[in-house]
Amino acid sequence: MTAPRSARAVARRWPALAAAAALALSACSGEDAGVGTHAIKVGHTLAASQELTRAVDAGGMRSLDPSISTDVPAAHVLDDLFEGLTRLDERGEPEPGMALSWQTSADGRTWTFHLREARWSNGVPVRAADFVYAWRRTVSPVTASEYAQTLAPVLNAIAISEGRLPATELGISAPDEHTVRVALNAPTPYLLSLLTKSYAYPQYEPAVRAHGEDWVRPEYIVSNGAFVLREQVMGGRVTLAKNPRYWDAAHVRLQRVVYLPLDRAVQTSRFFAGELMFTDSFSAEQTAWLRARLGAQVVSAPYLGNFVLGLNAQRPPFANNRNLRMALTLGVDRETLVRYVRQGLYQPAWTPTPPLPGYHAPLPDWTQLSVPARHALAQRYYAAAGYTRQHPLRIELHYPTDSDNRRTYEAVAAMWRANLGAQVETYNEEFRVQLNERHLKKLALFHYAWIGDYPDPYTFLQLFQTGFGYNDGGYSNPRYDTLLNAAGNEADAARRLQLLAQAESILNDDVACIPLYYYATRHLIKSYVRGWASNIQDRNLSQYMYVLEHQGQ
């Protein structure tokens, strides 16, 4: 009897402490703790201090060298430091950047870009040769770039990275100081989007020559973007300052941007403490709790990624067993999964490619059926595959350790148990261990999520091409490969997307994988931070953002 009374006494005497404890508990359980919303009064004039603190995922930022960097945190910083031939606009669409205009040849294989008058941060003009130098450096085997193959659409890129041709043979040239000509292997409709990426930025040759890979350190770096690098602590903060020499500096309002690499939970607490204005992610489990407290400051939108279960097409039980694959894909209730396990943040997936502008991904016919009808059909396929409740399918589902993954896959396993009677054991491993086993094609049923490199179906569909390095399920269908190759050589953009859609419907017919849902971005953004828009690549350039006058945190 004394315990409740003393707890109340504590709450009376130390309301803040009690609230804090409740907050800590509710953070675990996702319940409402009764703490008031963070009320902020936001004005309509610019704040005196134009400084933005942004979080990025911890454990990245391996390099800020545009030729070498591959991780997402560094990509955010590089978006602010450099600019390619095109840049992303506020909505995340490519628009003229260093190039003022461009023309395409009739076959779509040669692009000519005309540069604007722009300067490096040291005052030297940006020349066409700076692009030629940078691209050659990226594909050169000496650089040992993990991203050499992302320039694969450019003529000879792969041959050069394999050391079979000299870097001078790369399909990029500078006919004069203000013209960049790019020769491609095949028409590449997503080229303008690729050009906004770090590996397509220009690089200042004298800096690289003088300092080697150290040229991106704050003391040596020369960049051409809206900001310059001021400070970089390994595993810690990265500070940028406005670049007064940037060609569009007149429209850049932020004077300082601070990037902090932090874990998800830490990001949320820093946001509440008023030390972060723009977080990178929050835990999906906390969605409802955060929405109740932060309202419109919780921002979520579709993201270019799918959450898919891979099936090994070369080993039992899935090899030559479409019935079983159908039974499993029909036996998952994606709507339930999305609503109850993933807090309604994500969109259910029926096909590998997430929704993209201009592309109509084909849906399997059975998506028209009601849920009970799907279950009945799943049971028929399951029986046809030779399984019964007495002799159920017994299989292990492998996924990389993560609390969100665990919840999802345990729910999926439970659905298969309830709907089919299948005995699925979920088995988690550390990320790299799972990756290794997947690549060796040791796993039959595995986590196979993928984030697209550019907003085009091809980045998702190539995963199922015969012999593709990351086709971890070993799926192979000559008709599929033919369609994908035909799409690769198609100059007409609409026709190309049609071919890709045809290819994708083959994947669906074959049940090459089990799509579960599409990812969504998850940010907490202070209501006084403006000048951003959710976009499918989740790239928000600081150069468009600004801080409004506000009271409170």
Add this chain to the structure above:
Amino acid sequence: MRYFLRRLLTAVPTLLVIATLAFMLLHATPGGPFDSDRLLEPHIQHSIEARYHLDEPVWRQFLRYLHDLAHGNLGPSFQYRNTSVNELIAQGLPVDLTIGSAAMFIALLTGGTAGLLAATRPGSWRDRAAMSVAMLGISVPVFVIAPLLILLFAMRLHWLPAGDWVSGSWRHLLLPSLALALPYSAYIARIVRAAAIDALNQPYVRTARAKGLPTHTILWRHASRATLLPLVSFVGPALAGVLTGSIVIEQVFGLPGIGRLFVTGALNRDYTVVTGVTVLYGALIIGLNLLVDMCYAWLDPRTRIRA
């Protein structure tokens, strides 16, 4: 003196064993530093691995590593391009050293005071209060204390920052060192109390009391040395733990120390970072243990004779 020289020399094979074990265990784990879920053509993978000598047989990599280690070079980091492990440690260690020494200072001050206050009146309300708080400090883990401190002082009261590292700023130092200090402070309070009670019951203390000396003189002049002995044997290894950084503290407060480096290094298979930090931890523990033994010799002449 000869004894300590011998101890220093035995430290070398110990460190060698630590380095070997760390190196072998890491290389035995599946997955390499340059595996990713992104497409990597075999020749590119090869040219990256050649750059870091990962294409050589493991024994040769090991010899190369030992050779560099003997020259004080911990090798290049695999996860941070063009950055050596020495640089990473040089950048991260000051953070841990500052927070660690601040935490140890807080722990000694609060724990020592509480322990002595409790010992002078065993069984009193003062003793019970101090020991209950200490019990709480020992049993509540850091990953609960630290977020609670953040919730209270940063999110509710907005008095102190919730994290981040600004060199030289005491406001940024306070919460992490407090969170790190609490459990140690609790241990120290209990050790000091037990040792002081023990010392205060010794015949020489009774003699001092009989002579009419005031309590604080007795505590300071007569009981303090005996109280310090068990404290020193606790503080030595504890100091190594505190200085090399609590991984949890670094994670919760988002500090760029070496503990975090160690964890991300292990996850990214950054072989050199993990072995480098392990060797550093080993060296610190060996060094501080040696220091403890030296303090013992100074405090207690009996151990000097035996040594």
